[in-house]
Amino acid sequence: MARYLKDCSVSCKYSWDDLQVLCRRQKLVCKQLAVTENDFGDYVVEYLCNYRRIKTREFFLVKWKGYSESENTWEPQKHLKCPKLLQHFRQDMRLALLHTNMPLDTSSLDAPAVSFIIQRAKQRVKLRRWEEDLNRACQHKGRIFVRNDVDLDGPPKNFTYINSYKIGAGVELNEVAVGCECTDCIKAPVNGCCAGASDNRTAYNDHMQVKIRPGMPIYECNSRCGCGTDCKNRVVQRGIQYDLCIFKTANGRGWGVRTLERIPKNSFVMEYLGEIITSEEAERRGQMYDQQGVTYLFDLDYVADVFTVDAAHYGNISHFVNHSCNPNLQVYNVFIENLDERLPQIAFFATRSIRAGEELTFDYKMTIDEVDAESNKMDTNFSLAGMPDAPNHRIRMECKCGVESCRKYLF
The missing domain is CATH 2.40.50.40 (OB fold (Dihydrolipoamide Acetyltransferase, E2P))
Known part of the structure; x- marks a missing residue:
């Protein structure tokens, strides 16, 4: 033995x-x-x-x-x-x-x-x-802090922190077969580097900030590429770089996340991680979560509504990020080791400079309104993920984001 x-x-x-x-x-x-x-x-x-x-x-x-x-x-x-x-x-x-x-x-x-x-x-x-x-x-540079100055609630139950997708039943990830041969993937990309291989543009500038429009895909260098870990086309895969704090909100929105450091505009902040499940399983779970008044389902609908990310029980710090009708985070679809367009990684980038101490938020019902055909592929509807199209299946959930442009309801 x-x-x-x-x-x-x-x-x-x-x-x-x-x-x-x-x-x-x-x-x-x-x-x-x-x-x-x-x-x-x-x-x-x-x-x-x-x-x-x-x-x-x-x-x-x-x-x-x-x-x-x-x-x-x-x-x-x-x-x-x-x-x-x-x-x-x-x-x-x-x-x-x-x-x-x-x-x-x-x-x-x-x-x-x-x-x-x-x-x-x-x-x-x-x-x-x-x-x-x-x-x-966690396996990233940024440290996580926890504060609750509002009530006597302790840590959430039945939540496991993960650093990459948890693959559910009926889901398979296929690794990429080739990598780039660049010596400098940003300044001197060979054949367009990894993005060019898929007929797309390089996503980052020399400061590792996203420069393409929301809705367009990001292709990072992968394990088969000749460039090293310091390559500036490796951003999302480096993980969270900023110290963040999970805190209890004072207006009934549960836990939230604030940054403890200034985050420059267009910088990567975090991924949305969870368990990848089929759309059929997402519909079943979505009805259950809807009755509980919570939503952790994120449809991976970049090209087809086939898979969903469920962060209810497995996830990272994005599990605690709240909604805002005027958010400071924007979603991008990212491809690194897996090029299956049905299974992108979901990354949040700063829409503007974010002050230290400011809460991080994204719009649960954001849409991409671009004339570019490539951009129109993404229509992120976090709050409706996994739910039938008929509106009478939804329970209206009040929005408490508090911004002037608030829509009053999450959905």
């Missing part, structure tokens, strides 16, 4: 910090975890549970990492070396006191206030672990 398992591996259910705590508690030296005998006396504050003030001294009830709640202890502030946790606690305590109409200078907390503070603390732990899981799973 051992010889069959020698190359197998499984992910650890503990985080790096949790393993360090366990080693310190069991007094185990671990070189890989950087735990030495000098660390055996260290205790880590997981979160703060309660508060009391005796004269001028402040005390906090501490939940220690790696220890049960029955082992919580009261500690004076001078014993605590966790300024960020103290800041979070004071913010939560202020909210709890305001909600319960207690004076802000109270010397002790009642049960409802303590309950709220503990729920917020446990929520932060769950969101921090989810953030760590997301960054371990």
Whole structure:
């Protein structure tokens, strides 16, 4: 049996910090975890549970990492070396006191206030672990952060982060057979580089920004090309380059995504990833999602409405991007390793310069209105994906994007 398992591996259910705590508690030296005998006396504050003030001294009830709640202890502030946790606690305590109409200078907390503070603390732990899981799973430069300053919701359930399409039943991807022979695919493309082989234009400029009109396809260099990974015709395949934050919206739109960095106009931002399914399966799932008031289906209808991307349970950060009737992201169809026009990759590019801290959005019902025949191939109708043509099958969903040009309904 051992010889069959020698190359197998499984992910650890503990985080790096949790393993360090366990080693310190069991007094185990671990070189890989950087735990030495000098660390055996260290205790880590997981979160703060309660508060009391005796004269001028402040005390906090501490939940220690790696220890049960029955082992919580009261500690004076001078014993605590966790300024960020103290800041979070004071913010939560202020909210709890305001909600319960207690004076802000109270010397002790009642049960409802303590309950709220503990729920917020446990929520932060769950969101921090989810953030760590997301960054371990993703294979791109840009890091993912998570914030919820609105309610007590934790990470979404039944969602798995993926870095490429998950292929569903009845779907086959065919790899390209040839690659380009360029030395500089942007400035000196041989025979038009990869785009020219399909009678299309090169999509990017020297700054790796898209220069073709929405609706026209993008053909990037692939694994059979002679150019290296630094080729400027390899943009979408590099993955997300910007630090992004999944955050809870305050106006009932659920989770959203904001950028933590400035994104220049026409720059690649992210792909829309999920499970590729047939149109028949998409219709079945679409009716179910419609009853739930959610939509994660994206029709791959560049040339034919045959396949759909379902990001409900498998996806990347695009799963959390909200709709806007005046969006800052535009969809392009991209072909890299697979040239089947029925199965493009869906990429979002910035329609304008996007400020750091600004929410990222795309139009769930965008259409391409171009006179170019090639551009007319794409008519992206995210909100109607997988649904029958008859309008009486739809449940009207209110739009909450808030822009002046809002259409009032998603569909």
